[in-house]
Amino acid sequence: MSDPATTEPTIFNGRDDHGVDEKRRVQIPARWRPERENTQFTVILWPQHKAGTCLRVMPPPEMAKLMADIEAMPKGDTKKIALKRFIGSKSIQVTLDKAGRIVLPDEMTRAADIRNQAVLIGCLTYFEIWSPDRFANVQTEDEPISNDAFNLIG
Numbered sequence: 014m015s016d017p018a019t020t021e022p023t024i025f026n027g028r029d030d031h032g033v034d035e036k037r038r039v040q041i042p043a044r045w046r047p048e049r050e051n052t053q054f055t056v057i058l059w060p061q062h063k064a065g066t067c068l069r070v071m072p073p074p075e076m077a078k079l080m081a082d083i084e085a086m087p088k089g090d091t092k093k094i095a096l097k098r099f100i101g102s103k104s105i106q107v108t109l110d111k112a113g114r115i116v117l118p119d120e121m122t123r124a125a126d127i128r129n130q131a132v133l134i135g136c137l138t139y140f141e142i143w144s145p146d147r148f149a150n151v152q153t154e155d156e157p158i159s160n161d162a163f164n165l166i167g
Contacts, residue, residue, distance in 0.1 A: 023047075023072065025135035030145070032130060037122055038114040039131050045140060046113055047072070058103040058121050059141070064150035066125045068117065068142040075139050117142070 023045060031040045055076040059069040071079065083100075086093040107115040117127065126144040134141045134148065143151065 022074070022138075024137055025140040026137060027135050029133040030130065031133060033117070033122070033127060037117045037119060038110070039117060039133070039142065040112070040114050041109060042133065043113065045135070046109060051108055053106040053108050054115065056105050056107055056115070056117065056121065056142075057100055058124055062151060063154055065144075065147045067144075067147065067151075068121055068125050068127070069136075069139060070115075070142060071139045 025045055027042070027044075029040075029042045033039050052073065055071045055073075057069045057071065058066055060066045079100075083093060083096055086096075103121075105118055105121075107117075109115055117131075122128070125142070126147060127142065128144065130145050132143045132145050132148040134143060
């Protein structure tokens with residue numbers, strides 16, 4: 014991942030299928046790894062899809078944007094505090110090890126049904142980690158709306 018002050022930002026694109034070892038470590042594609050050592054990604058248990066929960070992995074700039082978006086919500090909005098509680102309690106910071114892997118927390122892997130295999134999907138400014146079965150369902154659900162989605166951008 015590039016330092017935004019000196020180079021272009023990382024674009025998280027593509028699909029990578031990786032094994033998950035007994036310690037719940039998963040390899041991050043080399044093209045997605047930060048250039049700066051000790052950069053922390055935020056892993057969030059993300060429940061927003063009909064196919065089920067996945068893990069959303071956000072680099073520092075995207076996490077900062079998410080936090081700013083939440084802070085911009087009206088102070089009295091009960092959804093704001095619920096969102097803060099949910100994301101605060103269902104997220105963790107992770108750093109890549111020397112082999113380019115992150116350790117996925119046990120509770121998160123169980124909730125996302127990630128076992129021995131994981132599918133890493135680039136979402137341009139962040140990436141997601143799915144169980145293979147759930148991602149197959151996501152693809153099936155996304156297919157019918159993809160043409161309409163592309164029409165939104167011209």
